[in-house]
Amino acid sequence: VQLQASGGGLVQAGGSLRLSCAASGRTFSSYTMGWFRQAPGKEREFVGLISWSGGRTNYADSVKGRFTISRDNGKNTAYLQMNSLKREDTAVYYCAAQLTGKEYYSSSNYGYWGQGTQVTVSS
Numbered sequence: 001v002q003l004q005a006s007g008g009g010l011v012q013a014g015g016s017l018r019l020s021c022a023a024s025g026r027t028f029s030s031y032t033m034g035w036f037r038q039a040p041g042k043e044r045e046f047v048g049l050i051s052w053s054g055g056r057t058n059y060a061d062s063v064k065g066r067f068t069i070s071r072d073n074g075k076n077t078a079y080l081q082m083n084s085l086k087r088e089d090t091a092v093y094y095c096a097a098q099l100t101g102k103e104y105y106s107s108s109n110y111g112y113w114g115q116g117t118q119v120t121v122s123s
Contacts, residue, residue: 001023001024001028001097001112002023002024002025003023003024003096003097003112003113003115004021004022004023004115005093005094005115005116005117006020006021006022007020007117008092008119009118010120011085011119011121012085012121012122012123013085013122013123014084014085015085015121016081016082016083016084017119018080018082019035019079019082019095019117021035021079021095022075022077023076023078023097025076028073028076029052029053029073030052030099031052031097031099031112032051032097032102032104033069033078033095033096033097034046034047034048034096034098034104034107035047035069035078035080035093035094035095035096036094036107036110037091037093037094037119038091038092038094039090039091044094046060046105046106046107047060047063047080047093048060048063048069049103049105050070050071050078051101051103052101054070054071056103057069063082063089066082067080067081067082067083068080068083069081080093082119085119085121086121087121087122088121089121090120090121091118092118092119093116093118094113094116094117096110096112096114097112098110098112099111
């Protein structure tokens with residue numbers, strides 16, 4: 001599967017953005033989708049994931065209650081809705097996919113990656 005993330009941009013603290021991850025291929029609905037981010041000088045970190053059916057989600061503590069992941073398997077697209085954004089959310093955001101069906105938090109378990117989209121939160 002090929003992934004393309006989009007929707008990043010510059011937003012003021014407290015604002016919202018919705019990122020999209022468009023996938024090619026007819027097996028999108030088989031993949032667990034993850035979102036990760038990487039800030040300058042920091043390691044890539046887990047943001048959240050959604051199961052292949054969309055029935056289960058899991059989030060990092062730092063974004064829980066503010067970010068929501070969803071997917072539309074008919075459109076081969078996953079989404080990351082980000083609300084109440086903080087300066088510390090500034091990072092390049094990546095979507096990723098894996099076929100194990102398990103809820104992995106480590107980026108090393110994801111075999112397919114989008115190119116990343118920059119999110120900058122200003123104060």
